[in-house]
Amino acid sequence: xxxxxxxxxxxLEKEHIIIKxxxxxxxxxxxxxxxxxxxxxxxxxxxxxxxxxxxxxxxIYPKKIDNNENNLRIHWNENDHISNYExxxxxxHCYTEINNHKYKTPYILWKSNLNKEFKLISLNHDEVIxxxxxxxxxxxxxxxxxxxxxxxxxxxxxxxxxxxxKISHHRExxxxxxFEVINIPKPNNQAYTADALTNHSDLPYFEYAPGYQFxxxxxxxxxxxxxxxxxxxxxxxYLRKNEKEMFDILASxxxxxxxxxxxQKAIRILYSPIITLTKDNDFNDIxxxxxxxxxxxxHPNKMKKFYDAYRFFTSLLHDKKFMIEFRLDAGxxxxxxxxxxxxxxxxxxxxxxxxxxxxxxxxxDEIISRLNYFNNIQV
Ligand code: OGA
Ligand code: ZN
Numbered sequence: 001x002x003x004x005x006x007x008x009x010x011x012l013e014k015e016h017i018i019i020k021x022x023x024x025x026x027x028x029x030x031x032x033x034x035x036x037x038x039x040x041x042x043x044x045x046x047x048x049x050x051x052x053x054x055x056x057x058x059x060i061y062p063k064k065i066d067n068n069e070n071n072l073r074i075h076w077n078e079n080d081h082i083s084n085y086e087x088x089x090x091x092x093h094c095y096t097e098i099n100n101h102k103y104k105t106p107y108i109l110w111k112s113n114l115n116k117e118f119k120l121i122s123l124n125h126d127e128v129i130x131x132x133x134x135x136x137x138x139x140x141x142x143x144x145x146x147x148x149x150x151x152x153x154x155x156x157x158x159x160x161x162x163x164x165x166k167i168s169h170h171r172e173x174x175x176x177x178x179f180e181v182i183n184i185p186k187p188n189n190q191a192y193t194a195d196a197l198t199n200h201s202d203l204p205y206f207e208y209a210p211g212y213q214f215x216x217x218x219x220x221x222x223x224x225x226x227x228x229x230x231x232x233x234x235x236x237x238y239l240r241k242n243e244k245e246m247f248d249i250l251a252s253x254x255x256x257x258x259x260x261x262x263x264q265k266a267i268r269i270l271y272s273p274i275i276t277l278t279k280d281n282d283f284n285d286i287x288x289x290x291x292x293x294x295x296x297x298x299h300p301n302k303m304k305k306f307y308d309a310y311r312f313f314t315s316l317l318h319d320k321k322f323m324i325e326f327r328l329d330a331g332x333x334x335x336x337x338x339x340x341x342x343x344x345x346x347x348x349x350x351x352x353x354x355x356x357x358x359x360x361x362x363x364x365d366e367i368i369s370r371l372n373y374f375n376n377i378q379v
Contacts, residue, residue: 005088007067017065019072019090027094031061034074037093038083055079092378103280107340108144109234115324121145125153125333128163132374135166139371142212146337147229153216155330160216160360163333168366171210173203174264178358181215183350188261190291191359194222194350199230199317199342200289202361205257205268209287211364213338217328221353228344229336230323232286235316236275246309250274253306257287258294269294274313285339288314317342328357337364 006022016030032053041051056078064075072085091097114121121141127134128150141148150163158178164170170177175189183194190197203209239247254271276284298306316322328334336343338361348355 005070005091007072007087010065010067010072012062012065017062021091025094025097027091027096029090029094032056032058033095034062034083034085035060035076035081037085038081039085039089040081040083103282105282106144107146107233107283109237110145110147110231111234111322112320112324114145114147114231115326118149118326121147122149122151125150125163125331129166136371136374139167139367139374142335142337142367143371146231146233146340148335149326150333150335151331153331153333155218157218158358160214160333160358164214164360164362167362167370169362171361171363173206173210173361174266175359178216178360181357181359182355183348186262188263194225194348194355196347197344198290198314199228199323199344200291201232201287201342202289202338203259204272204287204289204292205259205270207270209285210338210361212362212367213336213343214360214362215328215334215343216358216360217330217332217334217356218358219330219354219356220328222348222350222355223352224346225348225355226325226327226346227334228323228325228346229334230317230342231340232288232317232342233283233340235313235322236283236286238316238322239313243309243312245305246312247275249302249305249309250313251277253298253302255287255310256294256297257289257292259292274310283340286342287339288317288342290314339364 002022004021004023004025008020008022008024010017010019016028017034019027019029021027035056036049036051036053038051041049043050056076060076060078062074063077066073070087072087072090074083074085076083123134123138123141128138138148138150153160153163160178161170173179181191184192187193201209202213236247236250239250251273253273255274257270257272259268272285272287274288275286278284296303296306334343
């Protein structure tokens with residue numbers, strides 16, 4: 001049986017060594033990279049690198065290399081240092097191989113079809129609290145679909161902290177935690193009215209807009225106030241495939257977002273594109289909120305095309321083909337990736353009953369790093 005962790009042969013080149021493995025894969029390992037990643041470089045408890053890269057020269061090289069069963073041993077020409085690498089570790093960190101892999105998105109994009117598959121993204125509150133596998137399932141759904149509904153949560157004040165804290169700490173903002181989504185006189189945010197809200201991302205004027213939002217429904221007896229959500233990545237994907245020029249405009253135009261509400265002794269201004277991408281050209285952020293858009297000041301030669309693209313993208317974000325519509329019941333927690341899934345609601349009649357949601361934010365880092373932990377990802 002071929003063991004990909006066994007070395008067939010290795011050779012010493014000018015700046016790196018080449019290892020040929022039993023499965024015929026060839027890895028390059030550069031000298032400085034090897035020295036930097038010597039197992040002795042890391043503190044045994046903190047696991048942080050205590051090795052100082054500046055303590056060796058840039059020309060460091062192996063004087064001697066031995067390969068015994070499970071290890072590669074390098075005698076360095078500097079500081080009499082010897083490094084012992086486990087072959088499994090070396091192969092698993094082979095950056096020739098890592099860079100040959102085609103990027104695969106973790107996201108499953110969805111459209112209005114999710115309306116019929118609501119069960120798929122619904123989880124029971126107590127099960128997530130009590131069963132580790134349900135907690136992991138919740139995190140995976142959040143990461144992959146960007147949306148879940150937690151059912152049968154308690155409806156007591158602040159009670160969603162319990163499930164949020166199964167992940168980590170919350171993200172604080174000037175709205176407080178939780179923030180009270182109710183119809184109030186003199187509202188400092190559109191959400192605190194009985195008006196309809198078009199699909200939007202929250203707090204787009206923060207350099208780092210909150211990663212996830214949890215809206216916990218305590219009461220919903222008023223007429224109206226139904227919820228909407230749309231997968232901004234799915235809509236952006238459609239735009240990239242069908243209207244590439246518009247997509248490029250939204251991915252490159254710096255749009256001005258702002259908050260200057262009367263409760264704040266701060267004026268928040270942020271320029272950002274509406275769509276941003278990752279190093280792999282996957283989707284990173286969708287940032288869109290008609291209410292929090294400042295007066296746009298793009299160059300006059302670009303304004304017409306910008307508005308055409310912005311309007312078209314916004315129309316898709318409200319297209320029944322893409323959107324889902326549902327009603328939150330008391331005890332539901334609507335959880336979504338705030339930098340992917342845009343959310344909204346229809347207007348409600350505050351004289352017909354009560355509508356009260358409590359809102360929380362938590363970072364994307366917290367979801368992903370907890371998933372990495374449960375999946376025992378090695379770094
Ligand atoms: C919000 C919001 C939606 C709702 O508070 O950010 O968008 O259903 N609320 O009230
Ligand atoms: Zn909102």
